[in-house]
Amino acid sequence: MNYSYGEKTETIVALATPQGVGAIAVIRLSGPDAIELANGVFFGKDLQKQDSHTIHFGTIRDGDQVVDEVLVSIFKAPKSFTKENVVEISTHGSSYIVNRVIKLLVRKGARPAKPGEFTLRAFLNGQFDLAQAEAVADLINSDSEVSHQAAMNQMRGGFSHEIKSLRDQLIHFASMIELELDFTEEDVEFASRDDLRILVEKLLRVIEQLISSFDLGNVIKNGVPTVIAGKPNAGKSTLLNALLNEEKAIVSEIAGTTRDFIEDEINIGGVIFRFIDTAGLRETTDTIEAIGVSRTQEKMRTASLILYLFDLGDTDMVEINRDINKLENLGVPFLKVANKVDKANPRFIKELSTLHPDTVFISAGQKENLDLLKDRIMELVNLDKFRTGNTVVTNIRHYDSLTRTRESLLDVLTGLDNEVTNDFVAMDIRRSLHYLGEITGEITTDDLLANIFSKFCVGK
Known part of the structure; x- marks a missing residue:
C-alpha cells in the first residue's frame, strides 16, 4: 500500500x-x-x-x-x-x-x-505524532478500563512527551559533537565527555524502565492469560463455568473429560483475564488425553498466572506440596485454590491453612468465595505502576525501537570507555536518535506508515 x-x-x-x-x-x-x-x-x-x-x-x-x-x-x-x-x-x-x-x-x-x-x-x-496515531486504533479496540486508560494516556501524548524529552536531550549533545568534527585540527571540545556519559546513563535508566513496562503493557492490551491447572476432576471446568456465569465447559465426574483447552474472557476489576481450562494433569495411556496433558504443560509455561486447583477431598498434603514445588520451579506466578470446601474435612482445612496460609478456599459448584478468589487474582496482577500514572509501553513496535535505542546507547558508552574518535561516537548517537524518532514519527518511511495504518479500519 x-x-x-x-x-x-x-x-x-x-x-x-x-x-x-x-x-x-x-x-x-x-x-x-x-x-x-x-x-x-x-x-x-x-x-x-x-x-x-x-x-x-x-x-x-x-x-x-x-x-x-x-x-x-x-x-x-x-x-x-x-x-x-x-x-x-x-x-x-x-x-x-x-x-x-x-x-x-x-x-x-x-x-x-x-x-x-x-x-x-x-x-x-x-x-x-505517530505514537498518538497508533493509540487511536488501541482506543477503538480497548475492551477494559485499563486498556482504555492506557490508550487515552498515549493518545494525549504521555508516552510521546517522555520520548521527545529523551530525544531532545540527546540531540543537544549530538549537535555539539558534530560541531567538533568541523574543528578536528584545533582540538576543541564543545561537549564534555563526562557530561555525555552522565546523560547516556540517565537515558538508559529511563529506557530500561520503559522496556520493562512492556510485560505489564502487553497484559493491559491483550489480557492476562490465566491457566486453570490441576488433576482430573479437581473442578477446573466447574470453576471456569462459575467465573463466566455460563456452561462453557463440559462438566462430568468421568476423569479426563477435558481433552483440549477451553478459553474465554472475563473482566475482573477493569482487567481482561483470558481463562484457560486445561486437561487434567496425570499420567495416562490414552493417546488423545496425553496430547491434552502435554498442551496443558505448554500453556502453563507461557501463562502470566496459574490457578492451581485441587480437590480437598481427593488430595493429600504430600501431593499438594509436590505440585507446589513443581510450580515454583516453573517460575510463573500461581495461586493455590482449594476446591469443594463445602465437602472437606475441617481438620484438613485447618492443617492446610497453617502450612499454606495463602491458599484460597472455594466451592466452584456452590459458587462460594469466588469474589475472594477474584480479589486474590487481582493482587497477583501488579498494576501499581499503571495506577500511579507511570508511562507503560503497550506497543510491540515501540518496544522494539526502545530495545534498539538501548543497544545504540550502550555502544556510545563502550566508545567512551575505549576513547574512540568523535565520528564513531556521533554515529552511535545518530543511531539512537533514529530509533527514538521512529516511535513518534520524526523518522518514517512509506513502508512503516503503510504497515501501521493498513491495520486500521477504513473509516478511521
Missing part, C-alpha cells in the same frame, strides 16, 4: 461507523473539496456558506431522486480531526443507503479512503 504525501490533495470518503444495519450510519469526507462535494448532493442550506462545527438537516439527492433525509456536520480546516475540510453525513443505517451515498460522492469526485487514511492525514498534517 502506497501512502504518498501528494494524495492529500484528493478528497476521500468512507463509512465511519461499523458495517451492517443500524439506526444511523456516518459517512465521512475529508479533503480540500469535501464541503463542495457534499454541497453538490445535499439539498437544504448552502453548506459552503455555513460556519464550521455546525449541523444541518436536509436530503441527499441523486438527480431528482431523494436518497435519504440526513444530518450534515461541517468541520472547516484546520479545526477538524484531519486538519482538512471534513464533512460527516449521518444517514439512516441501511446498507443500501450507505452504498448509494458513497457511490454518489465518488461519482462527484471523491476517492474511496484506504484503511486508516483519515488518521494518517491527521498525522501528516501535524494533528499528533
Whole structure:
C-alpha cells in the first residue's frame, strides 16, 4: 500500500461507523473539496456558506431522486480531526443507503479512503505524532478500563512527551559533537565527555524502565492469560463455568473429560483475564488425553498466572506440596485454590491453612468465595505502576525501537570507555536518535506508515 504525501490533495470518503444495519450510519469526507462535494448532493442550506462545527438537516439527492433525509456536520480546516475540510453525513443505517451515498460522492469526485487514511492525514498534517496515531486504533479496540486508560494516556501524548524529552536531550549533545568534527585540527571540545556519559546513563535508566513496562503493557492490551491447572476432576471446568456465569465447559465426574483447552474472557476489576481450562494433569495411556496433558504443560509455561486447583477431598498434603514445588520451579506466578470446601474435612482445612496460609478456599459448584478468589487474582496482577500514572509501553513496535535505542546507547558508552574518535561516537548517537524518532514519527518511511495504518479500519 502506497501512502504518498501528494494524495492529500484528493478528497476521500468512507463509512465511519461499523458495517451492517443500524439506526444511523456516518459517512465521512475529508479533503480540500469535501464541503463542495457534499454541497453538490445535499439539498437544504448552502453548506459552503455555513460556519464550521455546525449541523444541518436536509436530503441527499441523486438527480431528482431523494436518497435519504440526513444530518450534515461541517468541520472547516484546520479545526477538524484531519486538519482538512471534513464533512460527516449521518444517514439512516441501511446498507443500501450507505452504498448509494458513497457511490454518489465518488461519482462527484471523491476517492474511496484506504484503511486508516483519515488518521494518517491527521498525522501528516501535524494533528499528533505517530505514537498518538497508533493509540487511536488501541482506543477503538480497548475492551477494559485499563486498556482504555492506557490508550487515552498515549493518545494525549504521555508516552510521546517522555520520548521527545529523551530525544531532545540527546540531540543537544549530538549537535555539539558534530560541531567538533568541523574543528578536528584545533582540538576543541564543545561537549564534555563526562557530561555525555552522565546523560547516556540517565537515558538508559529511563529506557530500561520503559522496556520493562512492556510485560505489564502487553497484559493491559491483550489480557492476562490465566491457566486453570490441576488433576482430573479437581473442578477446573466447574470453576471456569462459575467465573463466566455460563456452561462453557463440559462438566462430568468421568476423569479426563477435558481433552483440549477451553478459553474465554472475563473482566475482573477493569482487567481482561483470558481463562484457560486445561486437561487434567496425570499420567495416562490414552493417546488423545496425553496430547491434552502435554498442551496443558505448554500453556502453563507461557501463562502470566496459574490457578492451581485441587480437590480437598481427593488430595493429600504430600501431593499438594509436590505440585507446589513443581510450580515454583516453573517460575510463573500461581495461586493455590482449594476446591469443594463445602465437602472437606475441617481438620484438613485447618492443617492446610497453617502450612499454606495463602491458599484460597472455594466451592466452584456452590459458587462460594469466588469474589475472594477474584480479589486474590487481582493482587497477583501488579498494576501499581499503571495506577500511579507511570508511562507503560503497550506497543510491540515501540518496544522494539526502545530495545534498539538501548543497544545504540550502550555502544556510545563502550566508545567512551575505549576513547574512540568523535565520528564513531556521533554515529552511535545518530543511531539512537533514529530509533527514538521512529516511535513518534520524526523518522518514517512509506513502508512503516503503510504497515501501521493498513491495520486500521477504513473509516478511521
